[in-house]
Amino acid sequence: MGQQIADRRDIEFVLYEQFDAEYLANNERYQGLNRKAFDLILTEARAFAIKELLPIMAEGDRQGVRLEDGTVKVPDCFKKPFAQFIENEWMSLTEDPEMGGQGLPHLIATAATEYLVGPNFAFAGYLGMGHGTGKMIELYGTEAQKSLFVKNLYTCKWAGTMMLTEPEAGSDVGALTTTAVPNEDGSYSITGNKIFITVGDHDLTENIIHAVLARIEGAPAGTAGVSLFIVPKIRVNEDGSLGIPNDVICTGLEEKMGIHGSATCSMALGSKGQCQGFLLGEANKGMRAMFHMMNEARLAVSMQSLGIASTAYLHAANYAKERVQGRDLSDMLNKDAVSVPIVRHPDVRRMLTWMKAYVDGMRSFVYFIADCIEKEENSQDIEEHKRCKGLVDLLTPIIKTYNAKYGFEVCVQAIQTYGGYGYIREYPVEQLLRDAKITSLYEGTDGVQAMDLLARKIGMEQGAVFQSFIKEINNVIDRARKSDALASMADAVDQCLKDLSNLAIAMGTTAMSPDFKIAFAHSVPFLDVFGDMVMAWMLLWRACVAAEKLGEMAKKKDLAFYEGQIKTAQFFCETVLPVTEGRMKSIKNFSPAPLEMDEAAFGG
Amino acid sequence: MGQQIADRRDIEFVLYEQFDAEYLANNERYQGLNRKAFDLILTEARAFAIKELLPIMAEGDRQGVRLEDGTVKVPDCFKKPFAQFIENEWMSLTEDPEMGGQGLPHLIATAATEYLVGPNFAFAGYLGMGHGTGKMIELYGTEAQKSLFVKNLYTCKWAGTMMLTEPEAGSDVGALTTTAVPNEDGSYSITGNKIFITVGDHDLTENIIHAVLARIEGAPAGTAGVSLFIVPKIRVNEDGSLGIPNDVICTGLEEKMGIHGSATCSMALGSKGQCQGFLLGEANKGMRAMFHMMNEARLAVSMQSLGIASTAYLHAANYAKERVQGRDLSDMLNKDAVSVPIVRHPDVRRMLTWMKAYVDGMRSFVYFIADCIEKEENSQDIEEHKRCKGLVDLLTPIIKTYNAKYGFEVCVQAIQTYGGYGYIREYPVEQLLRDAKITSLYEGTDGVQAMDLLARKIGMEQGAVFQSFIKEINNVIDRARKSDALASMADAVDQCLKDLSNLAIAMGTTAMSPDFKIAFAHSVPFLDVFGDMVMAWMLLWRACVAAEKLGEMAKKKDLAFYEGQIKTAQFFCETVLPVTEGRMKSIKNFSPAPLEMDEAAFGG
Structure with a gap:
């Protein structure tokens, strides 16, 4: 059996031959790192993914999440690798080590993430969302907020979420109705219902920090009246210790087509009138901050799509090399000819070449964006900084949508390569297809992304x-x-x-x-x-x-x-x-x- | 809520305005039938489908099939409509009433079938396979075989199957290894294992008649040595009464991505050395007979794809008209504008128009083939007969493959129209997509059909x-x-x-x-x-x-x-x-x- 997750040779090609990642070692920011260190990190990430994450892919799908006694239970098999993930420090790879990150360049972090997310993004979601929440607090929070939350989020001691969607609002975020009423102590009382909250509740961490969009009483209509709040699941005392539960509860789990291991939650905030939230950034400027997290999430989706496509393609390629069926077309009239592996059949070769083209192309695309982010962050030249930021902004709706579409399509072709076996749960590709479908829907549907491209980005x-x-x-x-x-x-x-x-x-x-x-x-x-x-x-x-x-x-x-x-x-x-x-x-x-x-x- | 299965107005358009189906009433074969009679039949079929079949679509998916004590149990909710289906005589619509059929023209039968198959082809499979088995016996069987089996199969008193696939052979039918050894009484002892047998076993009928491809001892290699056998689940005495079980057992059920209500069986024939089969047609000419059933099955798949696409499209259209979200694009800068149904959004309109184009086109395609079969059967003119038969032969691989591909794609677009709700089991479209995927795989994958088109049909x-x-x-x-x-x-x-x-x-x-x-x-x-x-x-x-x-x-x-x-x-x-x-x-x-x-x- 060949490789089943990200193709190591191809990742090295992209890193060191297409994007010349060794240049990063010359950057002061990455003092002490070099190709040898990079390779060591990637070898470890790959080994961990193969040993711990790949095996729980199917089990997580079968077992799924469940709501018991008001708390979401993740699949049992997620517990051990989650703990190991934290112990081995695989989170917040690009963040400052002083804040709980790993201080890696974006290109190298991207390669590690491809291994770690690839086969199982239902699992990876519990780890990734905390970073997004932490980043918003790092960028927009007060000093007190930063010291209370960021490190705990970056280290995955606490998890995070992003609470936008409401039953009536959907993609029209400005129509949300969750309210925030100021309290005398400077906090707010939050009341409202949210739906489709990815990893909205679970039993993997002692606390979950929700980033909640709500409307302060009397705020203008539409997105101009939306503010962002930090709402912990368990209240956090000023010294960082945990207090009482904060009246944020999961009221239901969606039964879905796929990513059964990922909890998609309906959440009630303040159903007992006791949900305490803290304004993050300026009042009525919540969308600006949330956009940062949404863009990060959109790029994360493009990685999920790549990971799932690569896994589906490698499984199909392995299967095609091993599965013997039918004679070579050249021997159709030769009754004594032996059967051959199906990779010899022209139609199967077309499908594999097609899949390879998209997987290779999507991988380079994802790493290109990572390299742009790297250069945007490090460049001393304002023009170069602007150029790189512009490319990321322009290409974000495209990479999110295109990778989602063709990642799913690679799964379709992988199933077709397996033939009838592709439809059977005993083989992995049907799950990959079911999991992949979400990527065109969450973090903004194709239609939303295409409007962003046409109305905002092109010009x-x-x-x-x-x-x-x-x-x-x-x-x-x-x-x-x-x-x-x-x-x-x-x-x-x-x-x-x-x-x-x-x-x-x-x-x-x-x-x-x-x-x-x-x-x-x-x-x-x-x-x-x-x-x-x-x-x-x-x-x-x-x-x-x-x-x-x-x-x-x-x-x-x-x-x-x-x-x-x-x-x-x-x-x-x-x-x-x-x-x-x-x-x-x-x-x-x-x-x-x-x-x-x-x-x-x-x-x- | 609008129509949820086949669109009645559109079916009438195709029948009476595109294909002028009223001409059929002039055919002696259909004496006593006229437009009024046709309409009555279709009204009944539609009412039955809406009342009895649509409601069990989701339940059949949730409950699925199970193997208990060596027998396959279908979802409980299938039992009542199955009995009603037989009682109301909805089977073998185009066959001679003397043989147990309903004597309807193909075009009218096609319209009735669209209603009956549309929302739930996992259920419909238990009814349809018997016809194919019966037809082969009608065409190739001895008089004794015909009188024993055909009417019972056409009336669905007994069910049927088509047993081709083996674990090592797959699409390469000629590589099958199931053997048939002649007995002194003229019957054969069959030994072998089959996989992926659709409705291979179930508890809906008192008997199941299997059409089994096997190789008589000493037969030539490849498809030239393949013979066809009638293998009843329960042996049938010469007087038509049931005898002892015939050593054909279901050894396993595939867990699949979809069509959970349809039993996909692994079958063992002769594991106790007591599987009795009867040669159907000539020895070593089994492929010729089986091709008839395979072609019928391929056309049936094109109908399944149409049915599922139509259902998905109508759900999406209804949803788009009811779901209010976002302002009209013309009012984007008007903060007082009200939200509108999403059917007003240009991108949603594009998706609906796209779906409509394919559903309409697939429907006309399916009915065109039915009309060709009608004319092929009835034409006195040998050239006209040949022309119609040629069109059916040429277009069979295309309609099977194309409808499967675009039926699935319509489901993808329907999910996209629903947005995040499309991914949730509470709504029907995710199941439709999971069910639809099988149509590109069974009865010959896309690759097999495309070879048929290029190597045999075009020329x-x-x-x-x-x-x-x-x-x-x-x-x-x-x-x-x-x-x-x-x-x-x-x-x-x-x-x-x-x-x-x-x-x-x-x-x-x-x-x-x-x-x-x-x-x-x-x-x-x-x-x-x-x-x-x-x-x-x-x-x-x-x-x-x-x-x-x-x-x-x-x-x-x-x-x-x-x-x-x-x-x-x-x-x-x-x-x-x-x-x-x-x-x-x-x-x-x-x-x-x-x-x-x-x-x-x-x-x-």
Whole structure:
């Protein structure tokens, strides 16, 4: 059996050959770290994931969460690895060690996270949410709040949540009705109901710190009247010790299609009138702070999608190499021919190549964003800082949505590779598909992300951010043109980029015209072709690196790997980009039909 | 709440306006039947489905099947509707009443079946398989076999199965190892193990008649040595009474992603050496007979996919009209604006229009095949008979695969329309998606169907069948050109047809060249664009009918419905066909990358 989670060789390729991660060792911030240290960390993360996390994937799904005596119980099998996770300090990898973090560069942390999240993000959710809550407090909290909460959250001693959604509000956050009434002691009394709260309650930590959006009495309507509050599950005394329970209870668990190990909670705040909250940041400015956590969560979803796609792909590849069935097509008329592994069948090879293209491309995309965040944080140059931040902002809705869509689609293809066995619970891929589906829904649906891209991101800084995105891709196209083997691929990617630029202008123009609704009717397909463009860019970039390595002919043992990079880029350019081109034409038709359809014509 | 299963208005449109089903009343075979009778039957089928079948959809999923004391127990809630189904005579709708059928035309039977299968094909499987087994016996059995089995199978007094798959053989049926040793009394002793047997055992009927593929001792290797046997669960005496159990047992049930109410069985035949089977048809000619049942099963899968897609779409449409969330895009800056139903949001409209296009197109496709079967059976003209049979043969792999793929995809879009609620078991769409996934896997995976299309179907009768397919579409294009409103759509469909013809030639040529593997590497995408062509044809056909009706301006009350037909065709031509064009270009590139990839480059 080959690798079942993230592909180590490919991660090393991305880290050290595509993004030259060794440069990080030269940064003062990472004094004492070098490639050897990085490798050691990743070896440990991988070993831990294989030994402790992969085995509980199926069991967590079967056992699921349950609500007993008002408390959520996680699957029993989660307890031991959770404790080990904390003991071995796998949390808040990029944060300052003084605050409870591990002080790692983002690229290295991303690779470790890929191992740790990959096979089981239902489990990983209990660990990751605390960091987001802590980060908001670090950024927006008072000194007292920081010292009470941040370290406990970063070390996973306490867990965190993000409480936005309400039954009537959903994606329309501004419509929320949870109220906050000021108390004399400066705290607030919170009253309201929240739903779909990921890891909203559980029995893994002694406390849970909720970040709650609520409306202070008399605040303006809409998002302009939304404030953010810290609401601990158990009240925290000024000395940091725990007090009495804080009237935040889980009233129900959603039964879901997948991620059964992850508690999706309905929460009641202040049902006894005793829910105490503390304003975090300024009143009525809650959305700004929450956006930080939402963006972090969106990037986390893109990692979940990559992890699940990589796991599904590797399982399918292993299965295809081991499962013997049917004769080679060349031997169809030879009755004495033996059966062969199904990886020999052309259709299976197409599926594997397709999966590989998306998994490779998504991985490079995720690491590219990590590298941008790294550079954004470290750069002394204000322009460089702005450029990197712009790229992250622009690409966040795309990486969240695109990885979710194609991560799920990789699971579909993996099931197809297994044939009937793919539908059976004895094999892992059906669970991966069920788990994957959530990624297109939570942290903002595809529709919400596509509106963000079209209404806010494309036009950022009068298009300067989009231009710097184009420049990044042109750099890779120029690099590819230096290799004969890549010249025609470079042409294909170049054409796609020109078409995307034109389309972006057409979309932007339409979105600002009286017909703006037509642009929004096609915003999800627009995001999708944008994502294709990123895949093409990443795969061509990988092919450049591989072609250069092959030119050096140093490591013959990696021949198949490097040639595989070039073949994958070729496959994408030859089979996906013509479809992308068709999709761009389709969008440019700006079909008004969906808007003109009489509502009565939809369904019964 | 609107309709939740098949859309009655649309079914009537397809039956009476697209396919002019009233012509059937003129056929001697259907003496005494007329539109009024048809409508009465469909009203009853619909009422039965809504009252008895829709309510057990979720319960059957929750309870699932279980193996107790060697027998499979179906969900309790299946018992009552199963008995009613038989009592009300909803089975074998197109068969001769003297054999236990209902003597209905295929088109009308198809409409009734859409209601009866639609919301719950896990349940419907227990009813449908017996017909297939009975049909094989009717076609290939001796008189004695026919009188013993056919009527009991057609009336669902006894159930049936189709036993092909074995653990090592899978799609490679010729590799099966179940053996048949002749006994002195003319029967055979069967020994072997089968897996993935749909409704292989259950407690709904007093007997189950298995159609088993096995190899008579000494038979040639491969499919040329495969024979078909009748193997009753309980032995049947010559007078038709039941004898002793026949050593066919269920050894296990698969736990699956969906269709939990459907028993997917591992079966042991002759584990005590006492499994008696009877040769059906000629020795070593088992595949020919089984192909009849397989083709019927493939068409049944296309109906399952339509049923589930229609149910998912109608739920999503109802939800979108009822769920109020967010302001209208026109009111984004107006803080006093009220929230609107999400059907007002452009992205939701795009999803609904997309779903409608596929559901409408799949429905017309299914009914077109039914009408071809009708004409094939009834035509006195040998050329017309051949033409209709050819169309059914050519289109069977396409309708099975394409409807499965897009039926599943409609479920994905339905979940997306619900947002987070789509992932929750409280709402029906997540179950529909889990159920739908099986349709791409059983009765031949996509890869198997695409090989059938490319290797056998495209070239049938030196391309004459493909030509008659083209002629059908050209008829509709010519009809569309008579309406100004449809002229540009007609052009788009015409171009697509020309491109498909060229592609088919390129595929056929490549498949017969030394590079034939490249054609097979792209055979699934080829089947997919073929399916797009069928959708475009069907939707344009619908638009022709609608435009002509609108021209008459008789029924103003149906304005929204007819205009909806035209808008749907427009949407497909403007947004899907450009992508189809891109896909055809992609296939024509005949990328060799999947075949050239070193196996070591796939995964770990």
